[in-house]
Ligand code: SF4
């Protein structure tokens with residue numbers, strides 16, 4: 062079977078997801094300006110430990126091989142390690158994303174002693190200035206300290222995960238060098254206008270010239286760099302990049318959020334893409350197999366305005382989430398269409414008319430007053 | 438290694454196989470790779486390897502006609518490379 066027919070198979074949906082993200086909490090010690098889930102504060106409806114274990118039981122029965130755990134900052138949950146261990150003992154591998162704040166020496170050793178755990182440290186700039194502008198003051202040092210601890214504990218190959226923005230495209234080589242230094246693997250992903258990212262996307266997303274840079278860089282280094290489904294819209298430049306070259310939302314991808322809502326993908330937290338809740342009768346399995354939303358996503362999708370574009374086979378019209386939160390039609394070009402076919406449509410949607418992310422757990426804005434120097 | 442009719446194989450102990458409409462998905466917990474088994478018959482053969490002395494007897498037992506053996510040998514060779522199957526370890 063060729064790669065293409067596999068993609069066709071996957072578009073019809075799998076019996077269980079292969080890229081399931083589970084955000085354990087909306088609580089976070091940071092407040093990144095592009096946070097895809099608008100995290101900050103815990104939601105009082107978050108799943109209990111028992112409910113979380115019940116989900117893991119369901120995933121085991123569905124033969125889900127591994128899950129991606131995120132948040133918020135998942136390590137703030139008190140039962141974090143308990144859930145990790147429960148998952149692994151059920152045959153479900155875990156990759157979790159963290160800002161690293163809680164990976165001290167002891168936790169690093171504990172993690173290093175566990176099997177089937179993979180860690181992804183978020184870092185959006187090789188230097189503190191670039192990183193902290195997006196992820197908050199002190200967050201660069203936090204991530205580096207976590208990586209040092211993992212290295213010292215001989216964790217093995219963890220991942221450094223970078224959201225590519227206008228300000229760090231020029232650092233791709235340096236990110237690769239940093240990953241090599243730690244014996245880590247580099248993962249670069251696309252900035253999508255989801256969560257708080259909907260407000261900052263217009264300022265942060267790469268320019269079209271930079272998209273070309275990313276594409277060229279990935280052609281050269283892509284085999285050793287993870288990208289997930291981030292950059293298939295760039296395939297319209299020419300040769301296909303390595304990675305998952307399709308939108309897997311509701312077909313091979315989905316999100317379970319901290320309160321148990323199931324969305325088509327982590328970047329579409331909005332009622333329109335909510336398929337159900339794990340607390341509903343039938344649990345996650347029923348949502349995955351039977352929800353109207355997921356079944357409809359597994360039907361052939363219309364190419365819309367992209368149908369006449371010669372690059373459609375390669376680019377598939379791009380990312381549904383990116384279109385949705387920039388107010389573009391779902392069956393048309395991606396807002397970052399490299400042919401520029403979305404530019405006109407984008408110029409007429411006003412930001413206030415674009416759909417708003419479904420939930421906001423951002424911390425209330427507090428004015429932190431810096432202490433005035435004595436004598437001032 | 439090239440797989441031959443006389444090879445003695447088994448599913449790699451770190452691999453889980455999940456049936457799908459097109460065949461099955463295999464996941465290797467060690468190298469964290471997903472592998473697509475693209476034909477239901479290949480899945481049947483892979484899962485039966487352990488119950489028969491060698492590849493040839495597995496193919497016969499699974500009702501794979503002789504004209505298809507070369508393509509199954511090729512499929513098993515590539516699955517051996519991706520560590521979905523391996524040479525069987527003789528225990529006890
Ligand atoms: S909507 Fe975008 S981010 Fe979500 S699965 Fe599709 S391509 Fe990926």
Ligand code: SF4
Pocket residue numbers: 294297366367370371372373374376377378379393394395398399400401402
């Ligand atoms: S018009 Fe559509 S298919 Fe063509 S490059 Fe743009 S997004 Fe891709």
